[in-house]
Amino acid sequence: MADLDAFRAETRAWLEANCPPEMRQPVRDEDDVYWGGRNATFKNDAQKAWFEACRDKGFTVPAWPKEYGGAGLSPAEAKVLREEMARIGARPPLSSFGIWMLGPALLQFGTEGQKKHFLNQIARGEIRWCQGYSEPGSGSDLVSLQTFGEDKGDHWVVNGSKIWTSYADKADWIFCLVRTDKTNKYQGITFMLYDMASPGVSTKPILLISGNSPFCETFFDDVKVPKSYGEDIPGYVGEINRGWDVAKYLLGHEREMISGADSSERGAGIGASLTRQAGGELDPILRAELAMFDVDALAFSAMGEKFLDEVKVGKAHPAYSNMMKYAGTELNKRRHELVMSAGGSTALEWDSEETRGGAAPRAWLRTKANSIEGGTSEVMLGVVAKRILELPGA
Amino acid sequence: MPLYHDDDQAMLAETAQQFMGDEGAIGKQLRHWRDRECKDGFGHDLWKQMAEMGFTGIIVPEADGGLGMGHVEAGIVLEEIGRNLTPSPFLTSSVMAATALAAANEDARGRWLPGLVSGDSVFAVAIDEGPKHRPERIATKAERSGNGFKLSGKKDFVVQGASADMIVVAARTSGADDDEQGVTLFAVPKDAAGLGHNSVRLVDSSMASHLTLDGVELDGDAVIGEVDGGREVLNRVLDAGRVGAAAEAVGVARGSMDMTIDYLKQRKQFGKLIGEFQALQHRAAHLYSEVEIARAVVIKAQQLLDAGAENASLMASVAKAKVGKAAGLAVKEGVQMHGGIGMTDEYDIGLYMKRDRALAEFMGDVYYHADRVARMSGY
Numbered sequence: 181m182a183d184l185d186a187f188r189a190e191t192r193a194w195l196e197a198n199c200p201p202e203m204r205q206p207v208r209d210e211d212d213v214y215w216g217g218r219n220a221t222f223k224n225d226a227q228k229a230w231f232e233a234c235r236d237k238g239f240t241v242p243a244w245p246k247e248y249g250g251a252g253l254s255p256a257e258a259k260v261l262r263e264e265m266a267r268i269g270a271r272p273p274l275s276s277f278g279i280w281m282l283g284p285a286l287l288q289f290g291t292e293g294q295k296k297h298f299l300n301q302i303a304r305g306e307i308r309w310c311q312g313y314s315e316p317g318s319g320s321d322l323v324s325l326q327t328f329g330e331d332k333g334d335h336w337v338v339n340g341s342k343i344w345t346s347y348a349d350k351a352d353w354i355f356c357l358v359r360t361d362k363t364n365k366y367q368g369i370t371f372m373l374y375d376m377a378s379p380g381v382s383t384k385p386i387l388l389i390s391g392n393s394p395f396c397e398t399f400f401d402d403v404k405v406p407k408s409y410g411e412d413i414p415g416y417v418g419e420i421n422r423g424w425d426v427a428k429y430l431l432g433h434e435r436e437m438i439s440g441a442d443s444s445e446r447g448a449g450i451g452a453s454l455t456r457q458a459g460g461e462l463d464p465i466l467r468a469e470l471a472m473f474d475v476d477a478l479a480f481s482a483m484g485e486k487f488l489d490e491v492k493v494g495k496a497h498p499a500y501s502n503m504m505k506y507a508g509t510e511l512n513k514r515r516h517e518l519v520m521s522a523g524g525s526t527a528l529e530w531d532s533e534e535t536r537g538g539a540a541p542r543a544w545l546r547t548k549a550n551s552i553e554g555g556t557s558e559v560m561l562g563v564v565a566k567r568i569l570e571l572p573g574a
Numbered sequence: 575m576p577l578y579h580d581d582d583q584a585m586l587a588e589t590a591q592q593f594m595g596d597e598g599a600i601g602k603q604l605r606h607w608r609d610r611e612c613k614d615g616f617g618h619d620l621w622k623q624m625a626e627m628g629f630t631g632i633i634v635p636e637a638d639g640g641l642g643m644g645h646v647e648a649g650i651v652l653e654e655i656g657r658n659l660t661p662s663p664f665l666t667s668s669v670m671a672a673t674a675l676a677a678a679n680e681d682a683r684g685r686w687l688p689g690l691v692s693g694d695s696v697f698a699v700a701i702d703e704g705p706k707h708r709p710e711r712i713a714t715k716a717e718r719s720g721n722g723f724k725l726s727g728k729k730d731f732v733v734q735g736a737s738a739d740m741i742v743v744a745a746r747t748s749g750a751d752d753d754e755q756g757v758t759l760f761a762v763p764k765d766a767a768g769l770g771h772n773s774v775r776l777v778d779s780s781m782a783s784h785l786t787l788d789g790v791e792l793d794g795d796a797v798i799g800e801v802d803g804g805r806e807v808l809n810r811v812l813d814a815g816r817v818g819a820a821a822e823a824v825g826v827a828r829g830s831m832d833m834t835i836d837y838l839k840q841r842k843q844f845g846k847l848i849g850e851f852q853a854l855q856h857r858a859a860h861l862y863s864e865v866e867i868a869r870a871v872v873i874k875a876q877q878l879l880d881a882g883a884e885n886a887s888l889m890a891s892v893a894k895a896k897v898g899k900a901a902g903l904a905v906k907e908g909v910q911m912h913g914g915i916g917m918t919d920e921y922d923i924g925l926y927m928k929r930d931r932a933l934a935e936f937m938g939d940v941y942y943h944a945d946r947v948a949r950m951s952g953y
Contacts, residue, residue, distance in 0.1 A: 471947055479871035486578060492576075503866065507867060558856065565859045569858055
């Protein structure tokens with residue numbers, strides 16, 4: 181306990197000295213988020229300074245071991261850092277699918293060589309990754325995926341297409357589920373890693389109802405994927421044809437992330453700020469809805485905290501992230517419905533400067549994907565019914 | 575502090591689960607006393623057994639003969655009480671009255687706490703003055719009289735009021751009915767002259783009193799805490815009651831849900847187990863999610879209360895409101911998914927629905943607490 185208190189004091193002082201005031205403001209625009217990568221640019225000096233300070237301290241990935249670019253913090257220390265960052269409203273210094281998705285998969289399934297090579301690149305923000313999972317014909321039924329890698333000895337030749345590839349047009353590398361055995365549904369998929377600059381890779385952004393294009397269609401036309409990038413650095417994670425194990429593990433992570441279990445914003449009440457924005461008075465029934473929402477949001481924040489505490493000590497049921505994903509995303513959709521209602525006609529403005537280019541309606545529309553991406557709410561409920569409640573035939 | 579039970583608490587949970595499952599079971603307690611139209615609505619033998627287990631004095635300080643534990647531990651016992659629908663004075667005596675008495679002077683603690691810890695006495699708490707919970711408004715008057723006070727007014731929903739050896743009464747010693755200050759808590763003995771009970775049986779077979787105080791004369795030493803300064807103690811009693819009732823309701827929700835999930839795995843219709851139908855699977859999974867979230871926020875509120883945290887009272891209301899929703903859903907889905915058999919008295923699921931309804935109202939319902947969350951948040 182005393183050690184933790186000392187760590188908290190030390191962390192607080194470090195953040196005070198290294199987190200610029202501009203980086204303690206809520207994220208407002210897309211370029212407020214720093215994603216790293218080969219072609220990354222900083223929005224301003226503060227963003228650069230904050231990123232570099234965290235990178236050098238290992239705070240882009242605080243809980244990863246030091247030899248892989250992290251700070252080697254214990255779960256309790258990582259929680260303290262999270263709390264202290266939340267206390268001053270510090271932005272994440274680096275956001276990336278490498279941190280959230282590929283990193284955890286490599287820590288679990290990667291070779292030592294892969295960890296040293298790829299994890300350090302991710303921690304230092306050098307390579308920006310994207311995720312190739314869904315296909316036009318394989319959404320909720322992901323395991324039916326058809327993108328195929330033909331074995332050519334020391335490499336595969338990959339053909340097919342992926343959809344809903346987040347920021348594929350901006351990514352440097354992809355981690356991708358590719359079928360390598362057509363006769364075995366579950367044990368015929370390989371989790372491959374390759375460069376998006378490889379010949380035969382092309383991307384096409386998808387325009388969404390929010391007017392934004394965070395997702396792409398990604399096409400592979402005779403893409404050559406090496407089986408090895410050097411000594412002890414295979415071009416795939418886990419074993420060949422056993423990529424589904426890695427994918428399932430990662431889906432758990434993804435669901436946990438989308439649930440917002442560790443997001444202080446997701447668990448916060450909104451009634452007070454929306455009432456202020458509306459000039460102090462809202463319809464009584466809307467006030468009542470906001471109060472009921474705040475109850476649910478604050479309760480969910482406790483659930484998120486409990487879930488993360490339990491995950492740390494291995495107490496959480498392995499299927500629990502599905503429940504969290506369901507509850508967290510449904511909550512977020514409700515939040516944005518209420519933001520729209522409280523905002524009235526102002527919240528309808530699509531591109532005016534006063535509304536920062538229609539931030540509210542675009543965010544509202546974006547949240548509709550929360551309960552679809554990473555497994556729909558209906559799939560989540562099915563998993564909870566089957567794996568936690570053990571209902572028959574589910 | 576991690577948001578789950580530590581090893582000692584997990585052990586207590588196991589003990590409580592076993593004890594309530596055996597001694598506090600529905601057939602042995604709730605149905606037994608209900609079918610005999612017991613005037614207390616609970617069994618004194620069980621209360622003595624709970625004392626032997628150490629439960630009665632669980633939050634009473636060790637110096638006063640209790641276990642000196644906190645709301646997390648009291649909540650563990652309450653969850654098992656809820657799961658078994660065990661009627662007992664635990665919530666009002668061991669949680670709420672014990673919280674009030676913690677603010678009393680040594681004489682008063684010496685007079686009342688030994689009986690609480692030994693299970694020889696039962697206590698009640700009289701706050702409400704009307705069918706809805708409005709603790710901000712206290713109209714019952716306590717006027718100076720000699721070197722003591724004279725109490726006049728009426729109190730409602732005094733759970734187990736007629737069985738209690740002493741009732742903690744919130745009364746007004748100064749100011750207007752809606753004033754925050756000017757409230758004083760009194761320890762009113764059962765034989766006080768002018769104290770009247772109209773004891774009624776509630777939907778869940780528990781007993782509650784409409785209390786009349788017709789010039790009840792009390793000595794000055796009946797005051798708990800400070801004259802005119804009772805609001806602070808009352809708020810502590812309210813928070814303890816909110817979180818305690820929420821913990822018991824979590825037990826009701828989980829008991830009802832477990833029973834329902836079991837039923838989905840046994841009942842066959844159209845040649846299938848009804849648990850195979852996706853329409854029911856999704857509702858069951860949604861229910862599970864709501865109950866888990868409710869349980870998490872209840873433990874959070876217990877921990878905050880034990881730590882004396884600034885936001886403890888806010889989270890107590892969040893907990894009571896959230897559990898109100900989740901447990902309500904659990905019992906309604908419970909009866910619906912049981913179908914016709916769920917409507918019969920013979921089957922226990924309906925008993926869960928009745929108990930939930932009483933607990934939902936006790937110490938403020940979901941609407942009261944959602945409104946309080948809004949007010950405390952500044953809107």
